[in-house]
Amino acid sequence: MLPAAPQLSFDELGTPLREVTFVVVDLETTGGSADRDAITEIGAVKVRGGERMGELATLIDPATTVPPNIVALTGITTAMLRTAPPLPQVLPSLLEFLSGAVLVAHNAGFDTGFLRAACDRHGYRWPRPPTLCTARLARAVLTRAEAPSVRLGALAQLFGTRTRPVHRALADARATVEVLHHLLERIGNLGVQSLEELLALARDASAHRPTQRMRQQRRLAEHLPSAAGVYLFRGPGAEVLYVGTSGDLRRRVRSYFTASERRRRIREMVELAERVDTVVCAHALEAGVRELRLLAAHRPRYNRRSRHPDRGWWVVPTLETFPRLSVVTTGRDGALGPFGSRRAAAEAVEALLDAVPLRHCTQRIPARAPAGTPCVLFELGRCRAPCAGHQPAEHYAVAVEALRRLVEGRDDAALHALAAEVAALADRRRYESAARRRDRLAGLIVALERTQRLGTLAALPEVVGARPDGQGGWELATIRYGRLAGADVARRGTPPMPVVDALRQGAQVIIPGSGPLRGAPAEEVRLVYRWLTTGGTRLVHTEPNWAEPARGAAAWGAWVVRARPRPVRDPGATVLD
Known part of the structure; x- marks a missing residue:
C-alpha cells in the first residue's frame, strides 16, 4: 500500500x-x-x-x-x-x-x-x-x-x-x-x-472535469519557478483573487487547472484569473508570514477564511475608578486574548469573573459618593456592591490588581481557588455543576496560556532561530517583537553562523507598538511561536533571554489534561485555506 x-x-x-x-x-x-x-x-x-x-x-x-x-x-x-x-x-x-x-x-x-x-x-x-x-x-x-x-x-x-x-x-x-x-x-x-x-x-466521474477555459489557463503556470513561496491569482483589473503557499509554486498552480480541483468557488476564480504572481521565499515560515500579510493587505474574496488575520477580540478592564470587563477589538496592555470570536471572548469574561471579584454590571459608577441600589448579586455574595458605596475604590483596586497579576502570569492563586471549587463540587456529587466549572476553568487556562506565551515573544527585541531543513542544512529566521524580520537558509556544507550574522544585520527594523503584542498581528505571532517551538528549532540568539512567567497558565497544562482528557479548543485559533 x-x-x-x-x-x-x-x-x-x-x-x-x-x-x-x-x-x-x-x-x-x-x-x-x-x-x-x-x-x-x-x-x-x-x-x-x-x-x-x-x-x-x-x-x-x-x-x-x-x-x-x-x-x-x-x-x-x-x-x-x-x-x-x-x-x-x-x-x-x-x-x-x-x-x-x-x-x-x-x-x-x-x-x-x-x-x-x-x-x-x-x-x-x-x-x-x-x-x-x-x-x-x-x-x-x-x-x-x-x-x-x-x-x-x-x-x-x-x-x-x-x-x-x-x-x-x-x-x-x-x-x-x-x-x-x-x-x-x-x-x-x-x-x-x-x-x-x-x-x-x-471518484467524481465527470462532475469536476476541467472546463476548456481552465485547460487554457494552464499557460499561467508556465513561467512560474519550481520553488517554495506564495502565489497570487490576479483578475482582469489586477485585483488579487486568491493567495496561497506551496513548496513548489509551479506544480501547485498547475493543479488548479486539473480535474483534482473540485471546489466550485476556486474553479470560478481560476476562470476569472488573468495572471499569477509569485513571491519566492526562503522556507515555510517566511511563506506563511507573507501569506498572512498579503491576506490582510488585499482581502481576496476567494480566500474563504483568514482574510482578516489582523482581526481579533480582547478582554480588557475599562478605564474607570471601578473597572469592569469589556470585550473590544483593539487590545491594550493587560488585555486577555486574542480570541477568534466575540462569543469566545464573552465566555472568557464569565471565567474571569469566577476567578477575580470584579463587578458584573455595566453601569458607570461615579468615583465619589456612589448611591446606586445593590442588585441580587450582592445578596448572593457574588458582588460587594461598589455601586451602592459598600466597597471603597481602594478595596476594589485589590481585585483589579489580582486580575492584572493573573493575566501576566505572576500569580495563579485564583486558578488554585477555582480548581479547589471544582473538586469540592465533585465531592458533594454535584457533577453537572462541577463539569461546567471545570470546562470554564480549562478554557480560561488555555486563553491565559496563549496570552502569556504570545505576549512574552512579542516583547523580545530579537530572537534568531535555526531549524533543520531535513537535508543537512538550516532554515534561519530573525524575529523582532513577534514579527518576522528576516529569513534565509544555510545549505548543507555552508557554515551557518556567518549566514546568521548577515541575516541579523540585514533584517528589517521593527518599531514596537502598544498593546499586549506590541502592535504585531496575532496570527503572525502565533505562526512564529509555533515555528520556534516545534520541528527541532534551536534558539541561536535571544535579546534578552526568553523566559515565560513562572506562575503562568502553562504550568496548568497537566491539570487540564487530567480534568478533561478531551483536548480543549484554543478559542483564539483560526485556520488558513
Missing part, C-alpha cells in the same frame, strides 16, 4: 503517474455473496510505467459446487476446483502481490468487497490500498456518445484490445490492463498528471 502523504504546511501536487505501480485484479465467483468463500479464481497483473512486471493466477476451491449458470458463463466446473488450494492459502500471496501498489479493477467495488470480507473472515488485515475503478474512470474520460456502455467487453471492443474478456480472471485482468492504458492516454487532455488527480477524477 502506498504510504499516506504527510500533512504539510505546503501543498504538493502528488505522485507522478509514471512512478505508480498498478495491480489489476479480476475475480470469478460461484455467484454467492461476499460473506462466504465464493471466489473460484483470481487473476492479477502488475504494471508500472506501461510495462508488465508480473502476473498471479490461480483457481480456488470454494468447498461448494459451482452452479450450472456460472459454469456456462466461465467454463469453471466443480471438478476443476477440487485440487485447487482453498482461499486462506491464496490470500497471503495476493496481499504480498498487492503491497505498495494501487489496486485496479473493473467495477472495483465488487472485487474489493469480496477480498476485504475474505481477509476479515480468515484473520488477515486488509491493507486498504488506493483503489481505482476503470468503469468509473471510463465514464469520467469518455463521452456517452463515444461509449454508451462502460462494460469491460464494450471498452475492449472500443479500444481494440489484443486480449478480449472471456469471464476468466487472468484474461479479464489482462484486458483491463489494456483498457487502463488507453484511458491513461486520454486523461492527459484533462490535465491529470498525478495519482491523486487520477483517483479524484474516477
Whole structure:
C-alpha cells in the first residue's frame, strides 16, 4: 500500500503517474455473496510505467459446487476446483502481490468487497490500498456518445484490445490492463498528471472535469519557478483573487487547472484569473508570514477564511475608578486574548469573573459618593456592591490588581481557588455543576496560556532561530517583537553562523507598538511561536533571554489534561485555506 502523504504546511501536487505501480485484479465467483468463500479464481497483473512486471493466477476451491449458470458463463466446473488450494492459502500471496501498489479493477467495488470480507473472515488485515475503478474512470474520460456502455467487453471492443474478456480472471485482468492504458492516454487532455488527480477524477466521474477555459489557463503556470513561496491569482483589473503557499509554486498552480480541483468557488476564480504572481521565499515560515500579510493587505474574496488575520477580540478592564470587563477589538496592555470570536471572548469574561471579584454590571459608577441600589448579586455574595458605596475604590483596586497579576502570569492563586471549587463540587456529587466549572476553568487556562506565551515573544527585541531543513542544512529566521524580520537558509556544507550574522544585520527594523503584542498581528505571532517551538528549532540568539512567567497558565497544562482528557479548543485559533 502506498504510504499516506504527510500533512504539510505546503501543498504538493502528488505522485507522478509514471512512478505508480498498478495491480489489476479480476475475480470469478460461484455467484454467492461476499460473506462466504465464493471466489473460484483470481487473476492479477502488475504494471508500472506501461510495462508488465508480473502476473498471479490461480483457481480456488470454494468447498461448494459451482452452479450450472456460472459454469456456462466461465467454463469453471466443480471438478476443476477440487485440487485447487482453498482461499486462506491464496490470500497471503495476493496481499504480498498487492503491497505498495494501487489496486485496479473493473467495477472495483465488487472485487474489493469480496477480498476485504475474505481477509476479515480468515484473520488477515486488509491493507486498504488506493483503489481505482476503470468503469468509473471510463465514464469520467469518455463521452456517452463515444461509449454508451462502460462494460469491460464494450471498452475492449472500443479500444481494440489484443486480449478480449472471456469471464476468466487472468484474461479479464489482462484486458483491463489494456483498457487502463488507453484511458491513461486520454486523461492527459484533462490535465491529470498525478495519482491523486487520477483517483479524484474516477471518484467524481465527470462532475469536476476541467472546463476548456481552465485547460487554457494552464499557460499561467508556465513561467512560474519550481520553488517554495506564495502565489497570487490576479483578475482582469489586477485585483488579487486568491493567495496561497506551496513548496513548489509551479506544480501547485498547475493543479488548479486539473480535474483534482473540485471546489466550485476556486474553479470560478481560476476562470476569472488573468495572471499569477509569485513571491519566492526562503522556507515555510517566511511563506506563511507573507501569506498572512498579503491576506490582510488585499482581502481576496476567494480566500474563504483568514482574510482578516489582523482581526481579533480582547478582554480588557475599562478605564474607570471601578473597572469592569469589556470585550473590544483593539487590545491594550493587560488585555486577555486574542480570541477568534466575540462569543469566545464573552465566555472568557464569565471565567474571569469566577476567578477575580470584579463587578458584573455595566453601569458607570461615579468615583465619589456612589448611591446606586445593590442588585441580587450582592445578596448572593457574588458582588460587594461598589455601586451602592459598600466597597471603597481602594478595596476594589485589590481585585483589579489580582486580575492584572493573573493575566501576566505572576500569580495563579485564583486558578488554585477555582480548581479547589471544582473538586469540592465533585465531592458533594454535584457533577453537572462541577463539569461546567471545570470546562470554564480549562478554557480560561488555555486563553491565559496563549496570552502569556504570545505576549512574552512579542516583547523580545530579537530572537534568531535555526531549524533543520531535513537535508543537512538550516532554515534561519530573525524575529523582532513577534514579527518576522528576516529569513534565509544555510545549505548543507555552508557554515551557518556567518549566514546568521548577515541575516541579523540585514533584517528589517521593527518599531514596537502598544498593546499586549506590541502592535504585531496575532496570527503572525502565533505562526512564529509555533515555528520556534516545534520541528527541532534551536534558539541561536535571544535579546534578552526568553523566559515565560513562572506562575503562568502553562504550568496548568497537566491539570487540564487530567480534568478533561478531551483536548480543549484554543478559542483564539483560526485556520488558513
